[in-house]
Amino acid sequence: MKKPVFYHAGCPVCVNAEHDMIELIGRENIDIVHLGNDRSKISEAEKAGVQSVPALVTPNGNVLHINFGASLDDLKK
Amino acid sequence: MKKPVFYHAGCPVCVNAEHDMIELIGRENIDIVHLGNDRSKISEAEKAGVQSVPALVTPNGNVLHINFGASLDDLKK
Known part of the structure; x- marks a missing residue:
């Protein structure tokens, strides 16, 4: 089975x-x-439909944009 | 291990x-x-930190709010 791909950008919310x-x-x-x-992958992510990170692209091509309703405290870390 | 809980409300985006x-x-x-x-579970979801659906509450208590950047086409289904 094709694996899901998790795209992130290293922010604390993404890492969690x-x-x-x-x-x-x-x-x-x-x-x-x-x-x-790995900025060369940004265009790949865009083509997959990723609009924000973190996001999970499932094997069937759905894009699950994930967020915690990020608190300001998280962003201060 | 405690299981993650997926909360949804039956909309097409949630079902996907x-x-x-x-x-x-x-x-x-x-x-x-x-x-x-199961509307009696709404307060349980709120206590867990769920602010929107669909959302996944992980075993360690993180709340992953999930969305597809829902398109209007999805909402018309």
Whole structure:
């Protein structure tokens, strides 16, 4: 099965969501792309329909945009 | 391990996200709560920090608010 791809950009909210996704789905079952470190992947993410990060692109092509309703405290970290 | 809980309200966007989550995590590894059908759970969801649906509350208490950047076409279904 094609793996889901988790796109993030290294912010604290993204990292928390990344840990949650790895715990839920399993590290070997998900591809992780850090768009801050690998900027060449940004266009790939855009083509997949990613509008914000963190986001999970599922094997069937749905894009799940994920957020915590990010609190200001999270953004201050 | 405590299971993650997926809260939704039966809208097309929620149902798509539910199917994706079940496929990724496995039906036996996730609790699904339909807040439209089980309105007594709304206060439980609020206490968990759910602000919008669909949302996934992870075993460690994080709330992942999920959306597709819902298109108007989805809402017309």
